[in-house]
Amino acid sequence: MDLVNHLPDRLLFAVPKKGRLYEKCCDLLNGADIKFRRSNRLDIALSTNLPIALIFLPAADIPIFVGEGNCDLGITGLDQIEEALMNEHTTDLLDLKFGSCKLQIQVPADGDITSPEQLVGKKIVSSFTRLSTDYFKKLEKVSEDSELTTHIRYVGGSVEASCALGVADAIVDLVESGETMKAAGLKPIETVLSTSAHLISSKETKFPELVEVIRQRFEGILAAKQYVLCNFNAPRRLLHDLLAITPGRRSATVSSLEKRNPEDEDWVALSAMVERNAIGDKMDQLKKAGATDILVLEINNCRV
Numbered sequence: 548m549d550l551v552n553h554l555p556d557r558l559l560f561a562v563p564k565k566g567r568l569y570e571k572c573c574d575l576l577n578g579a580d581i582k583f584r585r586s587n588r589l590d591i592a593l594s595t596n597l598p599i600a601l602i603f604l605p606a607a608d609i610p611i612f613v614g615e616g617n618c619d620l621g622i623t624g625l626d627q628i629e630e631a632l633m634n635e636h637t638t639d640l641l642d643l644k645f646g647s648c649k650l651q652i653q654v655p656a657d658g659d660i661t662s663p664e665q666l667v668g669k670k671i672v673s674s675f676t677r678l679s680t681d682y683f684k685k686l687e688k689v690s691e692d693s694e695l696t697t698h699i700r701y702v703g704g705s706v707e708a709s710c711a712l713g714v715a716d717a718i719v720d721l722v723e724s725g726e727t728m729k730a731a732g733l734k735p736i737e738t739v740l741s742t743s744a745h746l747i748s749s750k751e752t753k754f755p756e757l758v759e760v761i762r763q764r765f766e767g768i769l770a771a772k773q774y775v776l777c778n779f780n781a782p783r784r785l786l787h788d789l790l791a792i793t794p795g796r797r798s799a800t801v802s803s804l805e806k807r808n809p810e811d812e813d814w815v816a817l818s819a820m821v822e823r824n825a826i827g828d829k830m831d832q833l834k835k836a837g838a839t840d841i842l843v844l845e846i847n848n849c850r851v
């Protein structure tokens with residue numbers, strides 16, 4: 548069935564069908580209020596509130612479908628986008644900041660190989676044969692023995708077993724916690740790529756406005772996670788110093804506080820978005836500079 552012709556009025560949004568990115572993608576769709584019901588393992592789900600059809604696909608196939616214009620939008624790892632050689636055919640809309648890991652060259656921890664140069668001419672196993680080939684082609688060019696060819700072989704999963712099986716001298720695979728690598732008796736000697744999940748779009752999409760709405764919704768969810776809202780009161784004369792501590796994302800909101808008595812000093816209330824990981828320091832600095840009634844509030848969602 549040709550989905551582009553069958554669902555002409557719907558934006559086709561490719562989402563990983565399972566695996567490491569699946570749950571986080573569902574959370575993101577949920578947070579962006581893209582409602583859908585996926586019946587028992589069905590690979591297409593129509594959104595019930597937006598003209599979107601979600602297409603559940605293997606993460607590795609998503610850059611190809613989006614790059615060739617069969618889907619309008621997709622979420623997958625940067626590693627898959629680069630491996631599929633599709634970054635020229637897709638627009639990278641947003642780093643979604645989950646699914647973070649590194650594509651690393653790994654060798655037996657107890658062996659004598661300590662640098663990638665020693666692997667030129669040897670056997671490498673990976674699910675990322677294109678990225679591995681590109682990497683070793685560059686090394687071969689500068690290698691002392693320019694006749695040497697590195698042998699790169701594809702396996703679809705459980706790549707770490709290849710060294711123990713004697714199939715490979717090294718592997719190129721993803722590492723997050725490092726547990727799988729350690730359990731297989733391997734150690735990293737080089738990072739080929741640092742990756743995370745990205746939102747990509749087709750350059751030929753018929754729905755550029757809806758693509759932008761979805762991008763903005765996702766961006767809002769990421770900002771809501773990254774920031775908290777900091778509210779506090781202070782005498783107006785301290786405003787300049789306090790704004791230097793919490794300038795806000797664009798600018799802080801400043802409002803006047805009602806005076807109880809006409810002779811009271813002018814007071815203001817400030818409200819500013821502050822990076823979540825800096826909030827402890829910022830509260831200390833505000834307190835020291837004379838702010839009071841400092842409140843920190845969670846942001847559930849936002850458009851920035």
Ligand SMILES: Nc1ncnc2c1ncn2[C@@H]1O[C@H](COP(=O)(O)OP(=O)(O)OP(=O)(O)O)[C@@H](O)[C@H]1O
Nearest residue numbers: 565566567568606624625626627646647648721723
């Ligand atoms: N351990 C990990 N930690 C974080 N992100 C990861 C990890 N492994 C993979 N990813 C990211 O998720 C993407 C999809 O990997 P995933 O393992 O879900 O797919 P797969 O290997 O094709 O499927 P499966 O492992 O279910 O057979 C990767 O391309 C990478 O961007």
Ligand SMILES: O=P(O)(O)OC[C@H]1O[C@H](OP(=O)(O)OP(=O)(O)O)[C@H](O)[C@@H]1O
Nearest residue numbers: 704705706721722723724725726727728
């Ligand atoms: O550093 P860690 O936290 O241990 O994660 C790394 C592992 O995660 C992925 O495997 P996955 O579980 O997807 O299995 P697969 O090899 O079959 O794809 C990746 O291929 C590594 O094997």
Ligand SMILES: [Mg+2]
Nearest residue numbers: 566567704705
């Ligand atoms: Mg995997």
